[in-house]
Amino acid sequence: MEKQGLQVAIDGPASAGKSTVAKIVATRFHYIYCDTGAMYRAITWKVLQAGVALDDEAAVKQLLDSITIRFEPGEPTQKVFVDQTDVTLAIRQPDVTNSVSAVSALPAVRQELTARQRDIADAGKIVMDGRDIGSTVLPDAEVKIFLVASVDERAQRRLKDNAAKGIDTPLATLKHEIEERDRKDSTRKVSPLTQAADAIRLDTTSMSINQVADKIAEIIKEKESL
Ligand code: DC
Numbered sequence: 001m002e003k004q005g006l007q008v009a010i011d012g013p014a015s016a017g018k019s020t021v022a023k024i025v026a027t028r029f030h031y032i033y034c035d036t037g038a039m040y041r042a043i044t045w046k047v048l049q050a051g052v053a054l055d056d057e058a059a060v061k062q063l064l065d066s067i068t069i070r071f072e073p074g075e076p077t078q079k080v081f082v083d084q085t086d087v088t089l090a091i092r093q094p095d096v097t098n099s100v101s102a103v104s105a106l107p108a109v110r111q112e113l114t115a116r117q118r119d120i121a122d123a124g125k126i127v128m129d130g131r132d133i134g135s136t137v138l139p140d141a142e143v144k145i146f147l148v149a150s151v152d153e154r155a156q157r158r159l160k161d162n163a164a165k166g167i168d169t170p171l172a173t174l175k176h177e178i179e180e181r182d183r184k185d186s187t188r189k190v191s192p193l194t195q196a197a198d199a200i201r202l203d204t205t206s207m208s209i210n211q212v213a214d215k216i217a218e219i220i221k222e223k224e225s226l
Contacts, residue, residue: 005031005125006223007140009133010216012147013193014181015154015161017204017212018129021147023078024213026127029220034071034120036130036137038080039113040104041091042069046082047103048095054102061108069116092165097177101184110190131185134196142223144199145216153205154178 008031010022019035026033043064044054052059072079079088090096103109110132117137121128128137134144149157155175162169169177185193195201200219204212 005029006142006220007121007124007138008127008143008145008216008220009138009141009196009199010127010129010145010147011131011133011135011193011195011199012145013131013154013185014178015158016147016149017157017209018147020209021204021212021216022127022129024209025216025220028213028217029125029127031125031127032120033078034117034126034128035078035080036113036117036128036133037100038071038078038091039069039116040109041096041100042080042082042087043067043109043113044096044100044103045087045091048099054099055106057106057108060103060106061112064109064112089165092167094167094169097181101181101188105184105188105190107190114191131193132191134199135194136191139196143216143220144196145219146195146199146201147212148201148203149205151175151178151182 008025010018012018023033043060046063046067047054047060050063052063067082070081072081077088079086080091081087114137117128120126121138130137134141134146152175155171155178158174158178159171202212202215
């Protein structure tokens with residue numbers, strides 16, 4: 001397929017604001033938005049439903065091969081489907097959040113989801129967010145952003161997000177979960193969370209969502225005009 005527009009990769013640790021910013025940027029440029037974390041969450045949801053052990057790589061891979069993971073436009077968030085089931089809310093629940101690092105550490109899962117993500121991004125005009133997009137999934141992406149923010153700030157943001165979704169988890173627990181996920185995501189053997197050498201690092205701790213989106217939009221416009 002001929003590539004139409006740019007590939008924009010946005011990576012960073014949990015709750016650094018990636019998905020909110022990625023959505024705004026995609027809307028502004030009429031690009032597709034792909035939340036790769038939701039894909040790892042979707043297979044994790046399926047694994048929990050099926051009662052498969054989180055570390056049984058062959059069984060998890062077989063399960064992944066048997067399902068489709070689809071996105072549909074929706075407000076305020078894109079909808080996520082596993083086959084015909086709407087899992088948009090289910091994949092944000094604590095059981096999935098606490099198991100997703102184990103499932104996303106399985107090499108066979110990463111290989112398969114990386115291939116699906118490359119298919120989605122092939123035609124360009126895509127904003128994709130995750131942990132390894134600039135480093136592994138789309139190494140040739142024209143725009144690579146690495147978003148960071150302090151743990152305190154990220155826990156506060158997740159608290160707000162959760163409140164809007166009716167999920168009630170204390171701030172201290174959220175901080176602990178974020179630190180744990182950072183540790184697991186950064187230390188796993190395959191495709192750990194790392195900043196690509198050519199990525200632009202943005203510390204969003206004291207930036208508003210719109211300031212971050214504006215900054216990324218500027219970078220995209222510069223690349224588009226080359
Ligand atoms: O962004 P998120 O919190 O929804 O991501 C859920 C988990 O998926 C996160 O703990 C790490 C994993 N993940 C990954 O390993 N690679 C990606 N490209 C995206 C997410």
